[in-house]
Amino acid sequence: xxxxxQQETSGGRFWGGLSLRRKQVVWAWTFLAVPILFYALIRFxxxxxxxxxxxxxxxxxxKPGFVGLANFQRLWADVVFWQVFRNTVLYLAIGTPVxxxxxxxxxxxxxxxxxxxxxIRALYFLPFLTTAAAMAWVWxxxxxxxxxxxxxxxxxxxxxxxxxxxxxxxxxxxxxxAPAIWAGLGFQVVIFLAGLRAIPNTYYEAAxxxxxxxxxxxRRITIPLLKPTIIFLVVFSSIGFLRIxxxxxxxxxxxxxxxxxxxxxxxxxxxxTAFSSFEMGYAAAQTVVLFLVLxxxxxxxxxxxxxx
Amino acid sequence: MTALSLAxxxxxxxxxxxxxxxxxxxxxxxxxxxxxxxxxxxxxxxxVYDLRLVPAHPTLDNYVxxxxxxxxxxxxxxxxxxxxxxxxxxxFFDSLVGYTLAKFRFRGRYIVFLAILSTLMIPxxxxxxxxxxxxxxxxxxxxxxxxxxxxxxxAFGTFLMKQFFETVPDDxxxxxxxxxxxxxxxxxxxAMPLVTPAxxxxxxxxxxxxxxxFIWPLIVTTSKELYTLPVGLSSFAVESQIQWExxxxxxxxxxxxxxxxxxxxxxxxxxxxxxxxxxx
Numbered sequence: 001x002x003x004x005x006q007q008e009t010s011g012g013r014f015w016g017g018l019s020l021r022r023k024q025v026v027w028a029w030t031f032l033a034v035p036i037l038f039y040a041l042i043r044f045x046x047x048x049x050x051x052x053x054x055x056x057x058x059x060x061x062x063k064p065g066f067v068g069l070a071n072f073q074r075l076w077a078d079v080v081f082w083q084v085f086r087n088t089v090l091y092l093a094i095g096t097p098v099x100x101x102x103x104x105x106x107x108x109x110x111x112x113x114x115x116x117x118x119x120i121r122a123l124y125f126l127p128f129l130t131t132a133a134a135m136a137w138v139w140x141x142x143x144x145x146x147x148x149x150x151x152x153x154x155x156x157x158x159x160x161x162x163x164x165x166x167x168x169x170x171x172x173x174x175x176x177x178a179p180a181i182w183a184g185l186g187f188q189v190v191i192f193l194a195g196l197r198a199i200p201n202t203y204y205e206a207a208x209x210x211x212x213x214x215x216x217x218x219r220r221i222t223i224p225l226l227k228p229t230i231i232f233l234v235v236f237s238s239i240g241f242l243r244i245x246x247x248x249x250x251x252x253x254x255x256x257x258x259x260x261x262x263x264x265x266x267x268x269x270x271x272x273t274a275f276s277s278f279e280m281g282y283a284a285a286q287t288v289v290l291f292l293v294l295x296x297x298x299x300x301x302x303x304x305x306x307x308x
Numbered sequence: 309m310t311a312l313s314l315a316x317x318x319x320x321x322x323x324x325x326x327x328x329x330x331x332x333x334x335x336x337x338x339x340x341x342x343x344x345x346x347x348x349x350x351x352x353x354x355x356v357y358d359l360r361l362v363p364a365h366p367t368l369d370n371y372v373x374x375x376x377x378x379x380x381x382x383x384x385x386x387x388x389x390x391x392x393x394x395x396x397x398x399x400f401f402d403s404l405v406g407y408t409l410a411k412f413r414f415r416g417r418y419i420v421f422l423a424i425l426s427t428l429m430i431p432x433x434x435x436x437x438x439x440x441x442x443x444x445x446x447x448x449x450x451x452x453x454x455x456x457x458x459x460x461x462x463a464f465g466t467f468l469m470k471q472f473f474e475t476v477p478d479d480x481x482x483x484x485x486x487x488x489x490x491x492x493x494x495x496x497x498x499a500m501p502l503v504t505p506a507x508x509x510x511x512x513x514x515x516x517x518x519x520x521x522f523i524w525p526l527i528v529t530t531s532k533e534l535y536t537l538p539v540g541l542s543s544f545a546v547e548s549q550i551q552w553e554x555x556x557x558x559x560x561x562x563x564x565x566x567x568x569x570x571x572x573x574x575x576x577x578x579x580x581x582x583x584x585x586x587x588x
Contacts, residue, residue, distance in 0.1 A: 023491075024412055024413070024414065024491070025412075025414040025415075027412070027491040027492075028408050028412040028414045028417070029414070031404050031405070031407075031408045031412075031491075031492075031495075032405060032408055032420060034401070035401055035404070035405045035424075035461055035466075036420070038401075038460065038461050039423065039424055039427060039461070042439075042457065042458055042460075043427040043430065043435070043463075044423075044427070045438070046435045046438030046439055046442070047427075047430050047434065047435065047438075049438040049441070050434050050435065050437060050438055053437060053438070106331065106334065109327050109330075109331055110331055112324075113327075113328055113331060115328065116332075118574070120331050120332055120335045121578070122570075122574060123332075123335030123336065123338050123339050124334070124335055124338050125570075125578065126338070126339055126342060126567060126570065127338055127339070127341070127342070128581075129516065129563075129566040129567060129570050129577075130342070130520075130563050130566070130567075131519065131520040131522075131537070131538050131541075131559075131562045131563060131566075132520060132522065132538075133520070133522045133538035133539070133541060133542050133562075134538065134541055134558070134559035134562040134563055135341060135345075135559065135563070137541075137545050137555050137556075137558075137559050138341045138342075138344070138345045138556065138559055139341065141348075141552050141555070141556070142341070142344075147357045148356070148357060148550075148552065150344065150359055153359055179341075182338070182341070185338070186338070187581065187585065190578055190581060190582055190585075191582060191585050191586065194582040194585075194586060229586075232585070232586070236585075239431075243431060243432075243433060245433075245522070245523055246522040246523070246538075249522070249523075249526075249542070250542055250545070253542070253545075253546050254546075267433050267523070270433055270436075271523065271527075274436070274437050274440075275440075275527055280437055280441075283437055284437050287431075287433055287434040287436075287437065288434070290431060290433055290434060291429075291430065291431060291434050294429075294431055295429065
């Protein structure tokens, strides 16, 4: 890149007449021009359009007609929607606590390990780097009946009863959730480890001099000082579980959403309504619900965790 | 490492050893799915039901079968090209915006920042229908650009870079200004090299999320030549039904690149992910 030395008078009369401050302003808006266009066209306009479409009966082939809140009324009366809503909440309500408690326990102990620390951390972290769509098939294979599925093979070798996993209405949802927890765990462990490292040693030294027990140190020092990390991970992973899709789509591809919709999350319902049935207006209304759920959950979590 | 563990050398504490063994065992359980995926990809069809980890007669036949018709290579190339292009765009534009918001004083700066930040609240799934409509109207369906355009800039990356540019001392930039560098050169030649750790964090995160992206490429592509690797693998797995050794081979091909890169650059990747996670 060439670098002409700019003098106050070199860039034409207009440019030369500007003060340094004014020039800065011109530069700033020049840098922002393309990004502002991008955010306006690819983020803000589509957001407004999603809200607009949620009030229409558009099906991709006709002209959109305004129907007011009819899509939301239809959702309210839709039995499948309530099943889907329940599933989505379950993914969150099981996924977030289970994965955070596991990750914290692992990180808390791993933090004190020196021997092969990096190696063990890598074992936990590796699944985070995998492709969800690919690993869903590996897990699906694990869940198969004997003689194919590894888990049932193990069960039968111990004389335990076979489990239907993805074929059962009660086991399918946890079976789909397991690979999602598995894949996200390494990220949470690594973030917790960083949080634990950031706690100054002096706190622990002072506690040790006072003869405080390990459990008290954990409850009174470690967890309170980790609060920002915990808040971040709770909100971040909750959003992830509420938006679960890749695993469900791939693990139940023969029967999307599992037996009797037992695993179907909101995003899969949106996908099917929009891109299998082409009911764009109805699907847009579902995305508005997803947005409101995400907003409400994040807001509630931030309020509750900050105040405690 | 906490001060507590310094009290006694760890090898004299049986509790410590038990915890260490448990941690190791848990870690091995974590990689079990990966080990069996690779192991099965090296077995032939008759051996698939034999659940020993080490194949009795390892063979690369599955890889030859999966790669022979060229589809996987195509999908692999698509994913690589798309993830690279989107990453480069993010590294450039997110930095440029982050830098401008961190280092320039002008009216409207705060509003622009808030506006960009507010887009973080909108889930991608809410935008896919309008994006699909947009792609349909502009003829972007089933094109590489169609797959890439929604992710060319992200609020997350912008926010991350802004945080880091704020730590760059103004004196450096002022000195360059006195030397007569124009503002773009100051950004590109002075400020950017000072935040390389943040740039690599952003690049790692963006690449990984685009390499594994599923729902949008699934929606926007219809012809198999344009599939990305995850979407291609998904369609391939549905086709191959119960040929698990072939499905595992496909899954292994999708997973190998990121795992290999990780094993080589482990330290940087963990640090980058932590940085992106905590600062972003």
